[in-house]
Amino acid sequence: MTRLRAAIGAEWTKLWTTRTVWWALLSALVLMAAGAGQYALYAGNGDLPASVFRDGLVPAGSIAVLALSFAQLAFLALAMLAMTSEFSTGTIRSSLTWVPARGRLLLAKCAVVAAVTFVTGVVAGLLGSLVARPLLDDLGTSAGVLTQSLKIGLYLAVLGILAVGLGAALRGPVLTLVVLLLLIVVVPPLLQVPDIAVLNAVADAMPGVAGNHFLEGDSPLVGLAIVSAWAIAAVLAGRAVLQRRDA
Amino acid sequence: MTLEKLTKRFGATVAVDGLDVEIRPGRVTGFLGPNGAGKSTTMRMILDLDRPTSGRALLDGRSYSAYEWPLRHVGALLEAGAVHPGRTGRNHLLAMARSNAIPVRRVDEVLELAGLGGSARKRAGAYSMGMRQRLGIAGALLGDPPVVVLDEPVNGLDPDGVRWIRGLMRGLAAEGRTVFVSSHLLSEMQVTADHLIVIGRGRLLADAPLAEIVAGHASLEDAYYQLTDGSVLS
Numbered sequence: 001m002t003r004l005r006a007a008i009g010a011e012w013t014k015l016w017t018t019r020t021v022w023w024a025l026l027s028a029l030v031l032m033a034a035g036a037g038q039y040a041l042y043a044g045n046g047d048l049p050a051s052v053f054r055d056g057l058v059p060a061g062s063i064a065v066l067a068l069s070f071a072q073l074a075f076l077a078l079a080m081l082a083m084t085s086e087f088s089t090g091t092i093r094s095s096l097t098w099v100p101a102r103g104r105l106l107l108a109k110c111a112v113v114a115a116v117t118f119v120t121g122v123v124a125g126l127l128g129s130l131v132a133r134p135l136l137d138d139l140g141t142s143a144g145v146l147t148q149s150l151k152i153g154l155y156l157a158v159l160g161i162l163a164v165g166l167g168a169a170l171r172g173p174v175l176t177l178v179v180l181l182l183l184i185v186v187v188p189p190l191l192q193v194p195d196i197a198v199l200n201a202v203a204d205a206m207p208g209v210a211g212n213h214f215l216e217g218d219s220p221l222v223g224l225a226i227v228s229a230w231a232i233a234a235v236l237a238g239r240a241v242l243q244r245r246d247a
Numbered sequence: 248m249t250l251e252k253l254t255k256r257f258g259a260t261v262a263v264d265g266l267d268v269e270i271r272p273g274r275v276t277g278f279l280g281p282n283g284a285g286k287s288t289t290m291r292m293i294l295d296l297d298r299p300t301s302g303r304a305l306l307d308g309r310s311y312s313a314y315e316w317p318l319r320h321v322g323a324l325l326e327a328g329a330v331h332p333g334r335t336g337r338n339h340l341l342a343m344a345r346s347n348a349i350p351v352r353r354v355d356e357v358l359e360l361a362g363l364g365g366s367a368r369k370r371a372g373a374y375s376m377g378m379r380q381r382l383g384i385a386g387a388l389l390g391d392p393p394v395v396v397l398d399e400p401v402n403g404l405d406p407d408g409v410r411w412i413r414g415l416m417r418g419l420a421a422e423g424r425t426v427f428v429s430s431h432l433l434s435e436m437q438v439t440a441d442h443l444i445v446i447g448r449g450r451l452l453a454d455a456p457l458a459e460i461v462a463g464h465a466s467l468e469d470a471y472y473q474l475t476d477g478s479v480l481s
Contacts, residue, residue, distance in 0.1 A: 002348070003315065010346035017338035018331055085331065093296055094329040094339075094386075098346035100295050100312035246297040 007099045007108035015082055015112055024078035025120055028071050029127060035067025036128035040135035051216075057141040061148025064128030065215045068152060071124055072159065072208075076184070079113045079160035080176050083167030083238075093247050102242035110164050110235060114157040121156035125149030148215070155211045155227065159184075162207060162231040168238025171245075183230075184208035207231075248293070248394055248425055252302035255288050255449075262288045264449035265302065270427050272393070275420045277440030277457070278429040281475055285449040286429040287325070290398050293427075294323055306394055318347040322387035323396040324380075332372025336363055336382045339371060340389060349390055361385035362411070376403030384412065394425040401435055413439050437467040447475045 015021055042048050043058045052062050086092040099105040129145045163180060170176045183206055191203035203209050207230040213223030253266040263285040270276045280286050291297040293304040295311045303310065306321060314320045330339050340354045358367045361381040366374065371382065380403050387395055400412050416439055420426045430436050436443065436457075443460050445453040452474045453460055457467070464470040 006316075006346055006348045010342045013338065013342035013345055014331075014334070017335070017342065018333040020333070089331050090326070090329045091331050092329075093325060094343070096296055097294050097323055097325075098318060098343055100317055246291070 003099075003101075004104055004108060007104050008111050010098060011082075011108045011112040015116065018085070020081050020085065021078060021116070024074050024081070028074035028078070028120065028124055031074055032064065032067050032071040032124040032128045033131050035070040036063050036131040037135060039063045039066040040132040040140070043136055043139060054141070054143075057143075058136050058139055059141050059144050059148065060129035060133040060136060061125065061145045062216060063132035063136070063140075064125045064145075064148060064152060065212075067128045067132075068124075068155075068215070071128075072156065072184070075117050075121065075156045075160065076163050076180055077177070079117060079163035080167050080180060081173060082113050083109060083164045084171070084173040084176050087167075087171045088173055096247045103239050106164070106168055106235060106239050106242060110161045113160040113164050117160035118153040118157035121153035122149045124156075125152035151215050151220075154224070155215060158224070158227045158231050159207065159211065162227070162234045165231065165234030165236070165238040169234060169241045171241065248307075248427065249305050250289070250293075250302070251305065253289065253292060253299055253304055254301045255285070255292060255297060256300045261449050263292070263299075263446075266446065266449070266451055268444055268451065268454050270425055270444070271442070272425040273420060273423050274441035275416050275426045275428060275439055277436040277443045278427060278446075279431070279433070279436060279443060279471060280446040280452075282431070283448075284446045284475075286446065287398055289446075290323070290325060290396055290427075290429065293396060294321070294325070296325075316347040316349075316390070318343065318349065318390035318392065320390070320392050321394045321396060322390055322392040323398075324383040324387045324400055325398050330371040330379065330382060333370055335368050335370055336374070336378075336385075337367040339382065340386060343386055343389055347390055353389060353391070357385040357388050360388065377405055377408050380404055381408070384415070392424070395419055395427070397426070397428040399429055399431070401430060401432055409435070433466075433468045433471055437461070445471065445474050 040063050043063065052058055086095055095105055126149045129149065133140055133142055166179060167176045170179060188203045188206045188209045191199040205226055207227050210223045210226035214220045214227060217223055248270040250266045250268050253263055255263040266289060278286050288297060292299050293311060311317055311321060337354060337358060340357065341351065344351060344354050358364055361384050363378065363381050363385060366378055371379065374382065380400065384400060387397065401409050404412060416426050416428060440457050442456050443453060460470050461467050
């Protein structure tokens with residue numbers, strides 16, 4: 001336990017001592033604010049689907065969830081780079097001499113990334129709601145903003161773990177980013193376009209769509225379970241690769 | 248530190264072939280061999296970075312990863328490139344210290360010792376090869392370890408640096424530590440090492456005191472060429 005705490009301390013120091021994290025977090029907040037503003041204006045123009053409305057009003061937190069489709073890319077970049085920069089800069093060899101237990105190193109990295117994406121995710125959710133609420137005017141409501149922001153933080157924490165695990169399994173930023181974008185951004189809409197039950201079901205099992213069900217859908221726990229399963233699978237794959245391959 | 252029939256194969260190539268040696272404390276053990284002889288691979292197996300195909304490397308009877316705080320037992324300089332270019336030298340060592348519960352004041356001690364005090368807060372990407380090498384050596388000494396493993400520590404150092412590392416290694420050995428250092432600079436080894444392990448094509452060619460290896464030859468260089476004749480990769 002003391003060793004895990006030490007490994008987490010080292011990962012914490014590593015995360016905050018390069019500029020990547022600051023740029024990624026700044027981008028995330030800018031994307032969130034801009035996206036929330038845009039969606040709030042859409043709502044005002046009557047361009048949002050009926051599913052966004054609750055009792056005839058648009059919850060500001062739901063606008064933050066819509067804007068998250070942009071902002072999550074910056075969170076993904078942050079989480080993914082925390083792991084893959086180890087391979088692209090060669091620091092993985094340093095990290096593994098400091099913490100030779102592959103599983104512990106990966107766990108420490110997941111803990112740090114998840115903590116950071118959770119807290120900043122909650123902040124981003126609140127920021128998005130804060131931007132959206134005045135723009136929604138009398139069409140909007142602040143009800144449930146805190147719950148929605150906490151859920152955004154939780155989703156981003158799990159997504160961060162998924163990105164770290166995948167980064168360890170694929171060992172490089174380019175491939176990892178491509179796979180993440182395919183899983184979360186590209187493939188789901190392609191599956192959903194024909195609107196065939198089987199393809200829709202497959203899309204529902206993808207991490208981004210499942211995350212959306214968690215944030216906005218009627219069966220949030222199933223959505224959370226699916227994203228978590230993806231994250232656990234990625235971490236297990238990452239650990240297996242770290243253990244098997246020479247550093 | 249003992250290597251027991253340590254072997255590493257990469258596909259059909261045998262990089263390290265049944266290496267069986269003991270590296271003793273209180274002296275500088277030089278590790279020599281042509282390029283591709285398996286020196287770096289051996290050192291990486293000592294640190295559990297590469298997994299041996301068979302055999303093992305033990306430090307006081309335990310493998311590197313079996314130690315609770317490995318940096319306090321073994322300090323290593325492997326390729327000096329393993330530092331994030333965007334992180335300052337001091338922050339690199341700070342993270343390293345945290346990982347093994349080493350007090351933070353030790354970071355400034357080794358920075359001073361390595362002559363990096365002035366550049367500690369610069370990003371490592373701006374370091375010269377010599378400065379990166381000094382940072383790597385500072386890291387190797389961070390945990391005040393009884394065993395020090397250095398892969399080509401002289402690379403990129405200026406004459407002052409070379410002299411410094413020579414004195415440092417002699418000093419560490421005089422304190423009773425195990426110093427295991429690879430180099431391809433024979434003249435440097437001749438003035439630094441007490442004992443030599445020579446390998447070629449992954450196999451042990453010699454494991455003897457420096458004086459014994461040089462005896463009967465004009466220099467270590469002559470002795471070395473005779474030993475490694477036929478094991479240089481063409």
